[in-house]
Amino acid sequence: MSAKIKYSDEPLGPVEIIADFLPSPEELAWREEGVKVTLALSRKSVEFFKAEAAKHQTQYQRMIRRLLDAYVEQQAGRAASTGTRRSGRKIGS
Numbered sequence: 732m733s734a735k736i737k738y739s740d741e742p743l744g745p746v747e748i749i750a751d752f753l754p755s756p757e758e759l760a761w762r763e764e765g766v767k768v769t770l771a772l773s774r775k776s777v778e779f780f781k782a783e784a785a786k787h788q789t790q791y792q793r794m795i796r797r798l799l800d801a802y803v804e805q806q807a808g809r810a811a812s813t814g815t816r817r818s819g820r821k822i823g824s
Contacts, residue, residue: 777791784791 772795780791780794784794787794
């Protein structure tokens with residue numbers, strides 16, 4: 732660790748500029764408003780999420796919430812792309 736780094740004045744070669752893909756600090760600090768609900772889940776489901784959460788050092792409730800949010804996003808995208816409502820009928824028919 733005591734070896735010094737020697738820098739040179741060599742050209743860097745072709746430089747590629749990439750678009751900024753990181754979220755802004757405002758996006759990172761934003762929290763969606765939560766709504767408390769009481770929900771009875773099967774013991775098997777809760778045990779699964781608790782075990783997985785322990786493996787990944789996170790909270791099992793957070794994993795369940797993210798799973799539900801991902802499901803809602805997918806279903807909302809599917810409904811928007813097909814123009815259908817939950818009943819399966821076309822919107823406006």
